[in-house]
Amino acid sequence: MDTLTGTRPPVTVAARRGRPALLAIGLAVLIALGSAVHLAQGTANLDALDVLRLAFGGGTDDAAAVLVESRLPRLLAALVVGVALGVAGAVLQSVSRNALASPDTLAVNAGAHLAVVAVAAFGVSLPLLGAAGVAFAGGLGAAVLVLVLSGTGGTGIVRLVLAGTAIALAMMSVTRVLLLLFSQETRGLFAWGEGSLSQNGLGGVGTLGPVVGVAMVALLGMARRLDLIYLGDDHARTLGVHVGRIRSAAIVLAVLLAAAAVTLVGPIGFVGLAAPALVRLLASVVPSLHRHAALIPFSAAMGAALLLGADVVLRALFTAQKALEVPTGVVTTILGAVFLMVLARTVRISATAAEPPAAGARGGVSATRYRVLLGVLVLVTVGVVVGATLLGDAKLLLGDVVNWVSGHAGPIVTGVLENRVPRVVAALLAGAALALGGALTQAVARNPLAEPGMIGVVGGAGLGAVAVITLVSGVGFWAQAGFAGLGAALAMVVVFALAARGGFASERLVLIGFGVHAASQALVTLLITLSDPWNETKALTWLGGSTYGRTFEHLVPMALMLLLVVPVLIRMRGELDLLSLDDETPRVLGVPVARSRLLLLVCAVLLTGAAVAGVGVITFVGLVAPHAARAIVGRRHARVLPVAALLGGILVCAADTIGRTVLAPGQLPAGLMTAIIGVPYFVWLLYRHRTGAGRFPA
The missing domain is CATH 1.10.3470.10 (ABC transporter involved in vitamin B12 uptake, BtuC)
Known part of the structure; x- marks a missing residue:
């Protein structure tokens, strides 16, 4: 601050342009430190020094087996799923022009969970789909239903949340009944409904990781057109963007990302809401984050950091053995719910009079x-x-x-x-x-x-x-x-x-x-x-x-x-x-x-x-x-x-x-x-x- 005039000197263009780089470095450091702590946590007698020795070619075969078969797959699953949910949430928020859209509020998780439980309960064999296809079909169907019923005008925050919440509640009700009536056939799928990062080897990450990467690259290729759609349909059409096709493609890719995450670890709650919302909040101080070329990768990094941090907190709060039984999605849902409630306290509420609940009903009878x-x-x-x-x-x-x-x-x-x-x-x-x-x-x-x-x-x-x-x-x-x-x-x-x-x-x-x-x-x-x-x-x-x-x-x-x-x-x-x-x-x-x-x-x-x-x-x-x-x-x-x-x-x-x-x-x-x-x-x-x-x- 200028001591003579008492005014704050203007921020230079170079300083503002350097903020995205600082944010990227900060997220990278956070993810790196979280990964180091994460690899040192677990039930086996393998501490940070043992992990460090393995990184430089030392250590025992038993330690290497624990790292490769258990801890590394869990870490990679957290990173892949965090990226997938962060990007999916960012894209769904953009195409619906609604800051509260996510795989949770659009019932993607509930739809995927219901589909997986229903297939298991009734013993349906779908060789052409498999678990990933079933989760994808359920998640896509739920998201499309919610978006069709709530609209994508950008002003109906409550409309979208009500539609998504009610559809999710309905699907969860049916899911619980199936879990109750077919307890033997669906054993283990109740806890799966909150998501767990536990993995058996690198097979799942190796299969679904490339799917997440390809979907993310495809969305980055659509970044410019997503920018125009987010500004308004009429504006985008004037500039030659086929709004319907781009919006449909973006929704399919976003749901594919969410379904891949569900297939790998089960439904993880609220990461897809909180990660892009935090990035959008930072857009006021970090230039260019409102553009999808930056929003998508930063949302991916934020999602990875949030999910990794939640898993580290989970295993720090509970014993290593107990943490294996607790779904990671429980922690992310609780943290995300707190974030949503804080966000709701600051959201601008329209002062316009709302239609009374009797709208559309007759004025009365004799x-x-x-x-x-x-x-x-x-x-x-x-x-x-x-x-x-x-x-x-x-x-x-x-x-x-x-x-x-x-x-x-x-x-x-x-x-x-x-x-x-x-x-x-x-x-x-x-x-x-x-x-x-x-x-x-x-x-x-x-x-x-x-x-x-x-x-x-x-x-x-x-x-x-x-x-x-x-x-x-x-x-x-x-x-x-x-x-x-x-x-x-x-x-x-x-x-x-x-x-x-x-x-x-x-x-x-x-x-x-x-x-x-x-x-x-x-x-x-x-x-x-x-x-x-x-x-x-x-x-x-x-x-x-x-x-x-x-x-x-x-x-x-x-x-x-x-x-x-x-x-x-x-x-x-x-x-x-x-x-x-x-x-x-x-x-x-x-x-x-x-x-x-x-x-x-x-x-x-x-x-x-x-x-x-x-x-x-x-x-x-x-x-x-x-x-x-x-x-x-x-x-x-x-x-x-x-x-x-x-x-x-x-x-x-x-x-x-x-x-x-x-x-x-x-x-x-x-x-x-x-x-x-x-x-x-x-x-x-x-x-x-x-x-x-x-x-x-x-």
Whole structure:
């Protein structure tokens, strides 16, 4: 700084041009030091001095074998996969013009995992594809689906994250059910879902390393055209770029990179998001990083550094032997989730008013028609409850139920109904609670595609329950329910505390919630991996959502939460209508926006946490039921809430009945059946909004 004028001298052109070189040297040194430390870590008695002797031609044959067969393949796998994910994330962010696009948020990892698990579960032989081809097909299909449904306009950050998160949630739900139903055929694939760098020799790296290199070179050859596409489609077309072909080719190459990484080490989370995002953040101080000729190689180096660093940290925190059992992707997902939440706090939130969640729904129905519709739904609910009571592995008659109620039933009928009726009531209460929680979340977030599972509450509840299942032997229902509620409460505190800036804006809430959900899932995998193998089935059963073994005392938490929250919703139904419009209207009318939004979100969390504690993780009810209710009765929440509660109860009750009847005496988790129903509806809903029948907030 000039001591006379107090001004800072301008940065010279030469100094600015030297910054990329300094960054490259810094990353190279970081990777070199990390590699040296990495080679010195392991279970064998081989320290840094032994590695150094081997490098200069000394050392024993045993030491050389350990280095070549174990440590060097793991190191090279970390470098190859880090490069692949860094480049894939950078390209996906460019073609979608969205800083949050990655193999994670575009469901590439979830699609690849589902494809591999499905092939193993059903014993399908695909000699022309192999493991790499199966992972590639699953990842490509998921990414294309998300991009088609969310669009590539660059302004819909929440739209892309919602689409990718929901599709990934659906695929993970189906994957978990397959893991549960085909436990023998899919053994080892649950932990594989988080990714592990463990290798058996150099064969995998030798096969897939060249694939990564060729794909990266091809993308570098497209760098100039990717620059133009990132600036805008019209601008690129004016300069002669065939936007559709280049975008399609870039997506295929990016997914090929991600699929190669998945095939080599399994799905590694968030490296593809964090690495290019960090490089783009550095573009403000390091010139030329915004150009793909520099962005791609620097993202590759950053990805390698991040993954290598995560593996070094993993093996430093755990013993060498224990680190072999812990998926490396657990560490990268937790670190990446923290990075995403920090990024979400700084992302610019649009001040434009969002479309209310009732967009596209009718303005309302007459009072008479509403009463008729409500009456019909009540009758349908009664019919579903009666059918659920009569159907199952043992079919009953209505007279059997009458005799049971009057105390004149035989021991067989009594035993069946004493086990079945609490399950039916549990499904009914859980469906109602999840539907009400979803309706509140959608209204407060002003987004028809939001639901409590997407703001981290379900993930937190799942983490709490799995923690007590895996850490405490012989734990009972009340302990599971209590820890699930505690996990949901902690997730709520984290999400709300971080999203409080700006009055709980929906965009920030969704992004932070996605980060909390991802971190929760990684910790669940860590707990199951490190615990007794028998706990995996118990945890997956709970995560799949089931009413099995429920008694009337187990229904108390859900009943209490409904009794506690429903009066609050009756009182705040008018404020809920106003909050679903925009921020200015309720503020002008004297509604304390931030406080009301927080109170309603707390109600949504309480309902969701109670339902998850009662029956486990059941997906999509909080999305489907409220949206269907608005389509039937319009936008007024005085009508939407009771209709949504009835629809939610009907959906879960019917799903549970089908799950325990179709394969009787075997059973399918209720979560699978709701996912089967919910996923097609959600895809249609996304497509409807994508084509203009409704709008997202951008």
